[in-house]
Amino acid sequence: MKNNLFIILILIISVSGLPFLLSGFGVDLATEIYIMAIFAMSLGLLMGFAGMVSLGHAAFFAIGAYTVAILGQFINNVYILILSAIIIAGLIALLTGSLFIRTSNFYFLMITLAFGQLLYALAWQLENWTGGADGMRVSATLDFGFGEIASPLAIYYLMGIAFIFVYILLKLFVNSPAGRIIKGIMENPSRMAALGYEVRVYKLLVYSLAGALAGFAGSLYGYFNMFVSPDLTYWKFSGEVMIMVIFGGVGTLIGPVLGAGLFIILQNFISSYTERWQLILGAILVLLVLVGKGGIIHWFGYFKEKFIIRKGTKNVETSKPIEEEREVIT
Template structure:
């Protein structure tokens, strides 16, 4: 165990980010627009952290992570259509559905590695996308409008934007903590070792496959949770939410923030949402600026934002 002081120093950046997000509404950032933006950033942050567990932790570059968010979104929609809006039911169902999808697709995908893995996760993600688009009772391509947010034990707490802000923040902290603890555990050690050198891990007597699969399922489950929040935040769900572009954006958040650290994904999500907001205000064709910017970030910002904030940390991770 490390001393509390050292722990505090090492995790200073994520703690500071969480503190700032907690304080933001109290410091005057409490207009509905700002709260919407921050909620979006935190929700994407949850998904990005879980993806970072896969990419940075296990070395599994998934290009279909948005699909697990999609399972969360569509769990909300399908239960809403059946008049079930209680979060105590919706959240477990969503997480279970996303985890099951990850288990089934992961069982096939993790048999492969490298570029095969990227393409297969992409293909499975598209499979989820086309399935969502063909769900005519739930709006098909046009999407589905939720009439209200989920209730929590019968109360409509989530309707209140401020409360929703703190719910998102709380879950973001939980997701980060879960992934952080996982990576630091014996389980995480095997994952990281298998990322560096699967042969040696095999030689030591560990089969990486079940470890990777469990990580994949956990990441999917957390993604499902993010999906529930996303559906509640926008009160609307469309297949576009889970298109492969969204998976690519999530991957970009992870890289932008820095693969070496989990909180990098949160920084990446915040930066991404802000960037998108700024550029979209500038021009309708903001993607023409965003695309080249993305390329430049990948080309030059190797340690990511987290690397800029903590140079020593970045050096340690290589």
């Protein structure tokens, strides 16, 4: 717990302090990172704590973003819009999840991929509602009842607060009894079933929660980007988020956050030099997988492990959870 408080403290300090160090562009980038971090954490929850590898998670992000875009034409109330984005994404996750979780492993991956592509096709084809391939502008304004939030810095702090809020929420969730049961189901579903837990109910719970969170991230993105397009539900976008999670470290919450940050910074950095960002991204993923040392957060673990062993302290226990977390992707 002490460790958790420490991480949260660091997050709060960096969120509040960063704008003093960054340029205008940097603040924008950091804002995007917070939104993507929420999105990546939702997938990280699914992959790292429930062992459900989805390649269609962007579907819920897009649902959230399109909810803000489409409903925002009629109702300009930030509370209603964000709440309905969360609820709609969560409900659709519940509905589709009740079917998807009947399948296991790679079937789940293939079906979620197909679902994401279905929404992609629909976003293209239902032009009257979604604007088709051209996408649509978000006309809703970010007003919580005390004036419109329009300055980049204000938006930055809003997204930063949302990000920390979600982080704490998820931290509490994974450490709650339900969170532990879900992790238990990931590690050994048949044992948990034998112990009398409803495996499907818990899987559905975590899938819906992840969907709702992705919807939340999507709604924030809608406000931030002021524009939505079918690309938000394209399977390669789902894949990019998955890369963020793997990049940062599966099986932790802070891993996807780091992954999202590094991914977006790299993307911006490399794209400014070459058009071949996709090629480099793919190569990075291939390398990362081949090396097989997990994500960034696990590298920290390795250093720590080495450090502790060299100092000869008794603490072998600390290296254990890291090993276990790596198991997730093996």
